[in-house]
Amino acid sequence: MSEHVVSLTVDGVEVKVPAGTPVIQAAERAGSVVPHYCYHPGIPSRPAQCRMCLVEIEGQPKLQPSCVMIAQEGMIVHTQSEQALEARRSVIEFLLLNHPLDCPICDAAGQCMLQDYAYETGQLSSRYEEPKLVLGRDRIAEDILYFADRCIICTRCVRFMEDIAGDNSLVVAQRGHKAYIDTFPGQELEHAFRGNIVDVCPVGALVHEDFVFKARAWDMDTAPGICAGCSQGCNIEVNVKENQVVRVKPRYNADVNGYWMCDEGRRHLVMANRGLRLDVPMIRRGDVLEAVTWSEAIEWIAASAPWGAGGVAVVHPGESNETLFALRELIGALGIAGGGYRMSRGEEVELPGFPRLKLRQDRAPNGAGAELFGFSETDAVPVPEAGQTLLVAGDRLLDAGSDYGAQAGFYVYLGTHMTEGASSATVILPLAGAGEADGTYVNFDGLVQRFHQAMQPPGVARPGWMVIDRLLREVEPDRPPMRDVAAAFGSMAAATPELEGLSWRGLGLKGGRTAGRATVTGAR
Amino acid sequence: MGYPYSHDLEVGTILSRHFGDESARRLNVWQEYGGYAALAKAVGMDATQITGIVKDSGLRGRGGAGFPTGLKWSFMPQEPTGPHYLCCNADESEPGAFKDREILRWVPHLLIEGCLIAARAIRAEHVYIYVRGEYFPYTRILNDAVVEAYEAGFIGPDILGSGWDCELTVHIGAGAYIAGEETGLMSSLVGGRAEPRVKPPFPAQSGVFGRPTTVNNVETLAAVPMILSEGSAWYRQWGTERSPGTKLWCCSGHLERPGTYELPLGIPLRDIIYDVCGGIRNGKKLKAVIPGGSSTALLTASELDCASTYEGMQEAGSSLGTASPIVMDEDTNIVRAIRRTAEFYAHESCGQCVQCREGTAWVAKILHRIEMGDGRLADIDTLYDLCEQLTGRTICVLADSVVFPLRSSLDKFRADYEALIGGRA
């Protein structure tokens, strides 16, 4: 932190900024957003080549690019002067000369900086009468397409790859008005974080192939989430259309992921809810599992479960803190001493230009939360002794056969997907999956972060904490209810010293730190 | 003296005395002509002394901008914290200019000597001479001279027994006008696309390989040995107070005697065209002249009485540029000539700045359409407006370069445009 502060005037508003701040950022503080293309706050290199952010600075004979011009004491900046507006208008006119104007079929329409600024400058027709240059489109990566005609050569994508990903395999080829973005002919971009080039593209030139023609910007609902792909806890924006996740984008959080996220994370939520979903509670009647209502299921379990008799349990580090906390209570009520969780692991991938962010080895979001609530890592699913109670929550039992848990006296399965290993269950309770509920995770770094429901769970599936709370209140009628997620968080925090001082509301969208870092040292 | 023609008004003692004399390329002959005496003097002087003499001489950069050379050298750190570099800009590509080529091909040792003296003045340990790729025959000549100079101990370790080491490398480009722009050249030399960058940092702070660097034009450096030998007052006997010395004029187009001439700065442009170059060929009348290379504003027959100095050309509404007048006779299709010029800049735009990338190509297309008889009067307004949009908005001045000839042609030869348009609204 520089202690030196300079004050300057932007559009008549005096602001103080740390020495070394570029004018474009100082202007933002003063409430003036200077339109720009090549400048991106997360990309260190500043070529100042789009010439969109030119502003008038008193005493300077020419307009200056505000992205590289450093704020000086006493500087007087006009971002909306006639000269600056005229320069901006002309940049838009130039950019549109060879632009195909295919907004009706462009996936960026509605979220396009070229469209927005063209609208702002009000150019309804073009003076350009010459034939447009047609460059066509290309595949940049296995999952990314490049529409060269829409490209404005801001080079954000090239510079993300070079500055942040440390991979120089995306480049500008050719020069002048024939320039385009390319990889080496015959090669595709392969990098675990390459998807960010689509996010930084200010127009519709780079598009994920699985998003092409999927949804218009204005047809999607958006919710803030936390990526459940690893223990990093990247802040994300979940785009949903007709109750389907169509896109996941990083949401800025300086302390966690900056502007970025990895490609595995982008796919995680899209893939997580695929497969045969559980959408109704089921209880065993003889040889068959029979669909019942929640009331029937809850009453039946309350009456039939061997409360206090002990047994074995396995939970999953993909569950929210609220659910894990409730599970601990449930396990206690069943008389089970502790439980395990299994963690899937993968290779760690670094992002050299933003070392805080990695695709972490722990490929689940809440290993730290599981540890916090007393669960310990285990390699295999527990095998109950004959007649013992077995509780499985969230683990999809991908390695278990259809006879798993057959010897158990009472087998409760809480989960999102029907799986072979649940065939012998006594009772199956359908839970809301990723993106279908509110809750919190603790990331590898001990940061507690909120995520929000982006879509409806299938059928009558419900969040785990809600289901368990209902069940426990059936057994202990005096238990204070968890009426909503904030209350669930409150009950949990009250009973957990590491969460002291935290509240659902207080966490906001930036998260809050656990008091005792020691509890999360197991996380990788 | 000039090549292939010479004239009484020429000076010749500084740059061009041996133009046309192939033997001057050889080191032994060059030494007989007094070559490398200035270097011998320079190794006995320190950087500040050399810079002082060049400052006093008033020598201005011959690459087009006319920045005072001594002042530029003085921007280099006085207390080096690591290597400094000198880049000699021999990427001569401005349409109309071919002066550096003549220096390379006739007096390569003069350039080498100038480079070494300048290197000493800026405390550079390595000189890179960046020659445009197309100049193969002249690069060969330079290469031979460099090898001879190395073998004779004028370049390399312990130059002339002084204990001073300086390396020199010849490096060729591969077809990019923009590599002649100072920061574009540096970007190209280090193995990149020749894309200019924003300043600061200035080259004297951070240039090639991230180190303090000075970039000087061939003709500038070639003038240095004689200035050092004979002194700044001697150099100042030619030219004016603000434009001292001599300048190579590259004259092309419809002239009786086109070619290179070394003339004292200050001669009226009219005399250069009509006296030195023998006037317009085939007895035609002059229609226009682009006086300083294709990026300068054109002048008409009635505007030739300006002094051929930096300030004189500016007063006349144009600029000295590289002192490369392209002369057009009365039959010239101005629109077509300007279209050719615009196409050149569109072809050479590096493509970073939006205005330049899109605007130069647009200008060329409009001009082409007018030339083909498909223009409209509104096109003239559009061209004027584009002149506004292409001026002073970009990283380098390539976009501005297309504006000077374009705007001046619109101002001075509007009738030519209108005749091709034929009144279509």
Added chain:
Amino acid sequence: MTRKIHPAVVSAQPFQVANLRPTDRLFEDEEGRDRLEKAISRYPDKRAALLPMLAYAQERNGWVSPESMQQVAEALDLTPAYVNSVATFYTMYNKHPTGRHMIQVCTCVACHLCGGEEVFEAFLEATGTVPGAMSEDGKYVVMEAECLGACGFATAVQVNDRYFENVTPETVGEVLARLEQDGGE
């Protein structure tokens, strides 16, 4: 054939030549290794040897093929994409094989005034080619060039590493005859 080249000038060898010495592996013979090592030795950062090595690839093969780019990339610790980005910025690196005699006629403003276009047309006619395409016998490619820096000697024509000056439509035949006569260099 292998000349001893002084390291100071190794980065400035003419690379558009008639006599090729084709090779699939640029840096595996003595000459190639020598050029690479000498070029690298002249710069504090070996990336600076990129243009010289692209030039060397063309000097040997007549063009800069994707394979050459990959070899240069490997030799200089760069990505092939980066090498391609640089190679495509510069117009003198041929991205395709070209004729034995690459005839470039300047039609930029000064030569244009003095009849550059007519000279260009005359070359096309004399060689029976269309702009930029190789003649059937592989001997000629004729193309327009931007300013060659010989404006006082219009029309300037560059053929490989040679300049022909003051060329007129009438002397086009002479130029071609000289090329025939000299064969290669």
